Amino acid sequence: MQETEKNLKFVAQEHTTAKNVAEHLEKKYPGWAWAVHVMDGTVVVKSMRLSGNWGFVLHEDKIDNDYKAVTRAGGEILERYRQKTNGFNQDRYMDLTMDHKNQLDGDFSPGTS
Numbered sequence: 001m002q003e004t005e006k007n008l009k010f011v012a013q014e015h016t017t018a019k020n021v022a023e024h025l026e027k028k029y030p031g032w033a034w035a036v037h038v039m040d041g042t043v044v045v046k047s048m049r050l051s052g053n054w055g056f057v058l059h060e061d062k063i064d065n066d067y068k069a070v071t072r073a074g075g076e077i078l079e080r081y082r083q084k085t086n087g088f089n090q091d092r093y094m095d096l097t098m099d100h101k102n103q104l105d106g107d108f109s110p111g112t113s
Helices: 002-028 068-080 090-094
Strands: 034-039 042-047 055-059
Touching: 002 034, 002 042, 002 068, 042 068, 055 068
Parallel strands: none
Antiparallel strands: 034 042, 042 055
């Protein structure tokens, strides 16, 4: 019974982390439909408005109390799609083009933002 309680506590902690990361991103970069999944200490974040294929991964223990790493990574995703970081803008979003795979075209090369 102790193992089950331990697992439930761990899952609850993961849900809390996912909620906190999503809320932080929505506050900092509103309107981008942030999807956050936490599992075994790994935090995976995507903007469902941009692509369900691209996002960022952070180790949960590397996320500080002021969410600097989350903020930086969220802003980088938006910049890779040439979007402003001050909130969702329908006109700018409509300017996005599709690539040969019929997905939104962004800059996915390493080290670019």
